[in-house]
Amino acid sequence: MLVALLTLGTAPAPAALPADSSALEALRAADLRLGAIGYRLATANAPLCTDIAPVPGMVVHAIDQYAEGEQAAARTTFGFVTGVAVEAVVPGSPAAHAGVRADDSIVSVNGHPVPVTNGAGHVRTRDAVVALIDSQPVERPLTLVLRRDGVDRTTSIVPSPGCRTLFELRVGTAMDAVADGRLVQISSAFLDRLxxxxxxxxxxxxxxxxxxxxxxxxxxxxxxxxxxxxxxxxxxxxxxxxxxxxxxxxxxxxxxxxxxxxxxxxxxxxxxxxxxxxxxxxxxxxxxxxxxxxxxxxxxxxxxxxxxxxxxxxxxxxxxxx
Known part of the structure; x- marks a missing residue:
């Protein structure tokens, strides 16, 4: 979920995240919907921003964002071979053109291994992945090692600079939105109504x-x-x-x-x-x-x-x- 990555993610209290496959797929669709809007705004307005990062058009998440009782369903739905996975890919984005797919597990970013997950109910791993991608040079391709069906492959994503901001969905009924300089967090209630x-x-x-x-x-x-x-x-x-x-x-x-x-x-x-x-x-x-x-x-x-x-x-x- 990330900013720069377009990375968007869900960060409500873990217990608020749905556990069954159909609910998780609905969550994926909502994350992608917000992510696509964030990607479009962040990349089109990069020349207006002083803080720029790679924005390849992926929605990423980590297994330890989900509570322990939900992780089995999350692994079944999303993969999570490495603990960090691609939740969704924005159609037409550089990530999509590079062949990145939903449920690809991320092994490394520009040669840097993804962080190891540290238990249930945290977003620290996701935030570490966001920071890793954000720190990469925006003028160079982003090289990912992805694992799919037990096979690792290297994918190069063309440079795609954008405004550094983490677009994040918060599951809840309140009509609320917030920006703190690092992220933009939007209540799922907006997606339900607009x-x-x-x-x-x-x-x-x-x-x-x-x-x-x-x-x-x-x-x-x-x-x-x-x-x-x-x-x-x-x-x-x-x-x-x-x-x-x-x-x-x-x-x-x-x-x-x-x-x-x-x-x-x-x-x-x-x-x-x-x-x-x-x-x-x-x-x-x-x-x-x-x-x-x-x-x-x-x-x-x-x-x-x-x-x-x-x-x-x-x-x-x-x-x-x-």
């Missing part, structure tokens, strides 16, 4: 927070994320970052080939109707204000602007929040 173009609006908004370095800048400004986050200066700065993420997010969508007006329609429709979660808080502008802000941002887009377009809001990412 078609891909609208889901891409949410993912692009969260990726924008990472590109604009909001997590680090909020920390530097000593802005509260706790009980006082909605009050006074805290609330004002949070709203500023949310508005800037909306401004950038619409350009990320356009750069990746989605209709940017989808973001306006989202906030005029489903975004305004979602109850609770991230959309109804004094740290965010109202849905109608967000639709108007995004429409105004698009109105400023130069006629015939090239892709990828670098919007003025990018200039704020190194500025202190006040």
């Amino acid at each position: 078609p891909d173009p609208q889901l891409a609006v949410v993912v692009a908004h969260e990726l924008s927070h990472n590109i604009l370095r909001h997590h680090a800048r909020l920390d530097a400004a000593k802005v509260s994320r706790g009980l006082l986050r909605e009050l006074g200066r805290n609330g004002r700065i949070h709203r500023m970052t949310e508005d800037d993420a909306d401004r950038l997010g619409v350009h990320l969508l356009r750069n990746a080939g989605w209709d940017p007006q989808e973001a306006v329609r989202f906030w005029q429709g489903p975004g305004a109707r979602i109850d609770g979660g991230i959309f109804h808080s004094r740290t965010h502008s109202s849905a109608s204000d967000r639709a108007r802000l995004i429409a105004a941002e698009l109105a400023e887009l130069p006629l015939g602007a090239s892709k990828p377009y670098r919007p003025p809001v990018l200039a704020t990412r190194d500025q202190p929040l006040r």
Whole structure:
């Protein structure tokens, strides 16, 4: 699950992960759906990002993400000969063109053995694999040794740079999404309720927070994320970052080939109707204000602007929040 890899993964509490084969296949489909959106956004917008990593278009996971009682079903469904496996491959991605398949077990990355799993109920192994792939040179092919049906083979994946971000699915019913500078985590409830173009609006908004370095800048400004986050200066700065993420997010969508007006329609429709979660808080502008802000941002887009377009809001990412 990874960022750069496009790597996306599931990281709820292990007990929340389904154990039977049909549920695990549904989880695979959801991870791939989010992973494909993340891959498209991360690669199309690489020129806008200062932190770049290889993004070959794979969804990877580790056996020790699953609780002990679920590992037998996970091994049957996903393979896990080495403890780290390819959960899914984004169609049309460099990994797909290189012949990487779902349920291939990963033996090594550019000659580095994958980490050894360390027990049940952890995501540390997955995170170590993410870090290993992220650390590889983006301008060189990514060489994987994969094990399938007991046979090892070496696969070379052409360079595919993208924004370094781990796209991660969290199984749950709350309509919530989060970005912390390293990952973008999306609740599975969004996938249950939104078609891909609208889901891409949410993912692009969260990726924008990472590109604009909001997590680090909020920390530097000593802005509260706790009980006082909605009050006074805290609330004002949070709203500023949310508005800037909306401004950038619409350009990320356009750069990746989605209709940017989808973001306006989202906030005029489903975004305004979602109850609770991230959309109804004094740290965010109202849905109608967000639709108007995004429409105004698009109105400023130069006629015939090239892709990828670098919007003025990018200039704020190194500025202190006040």
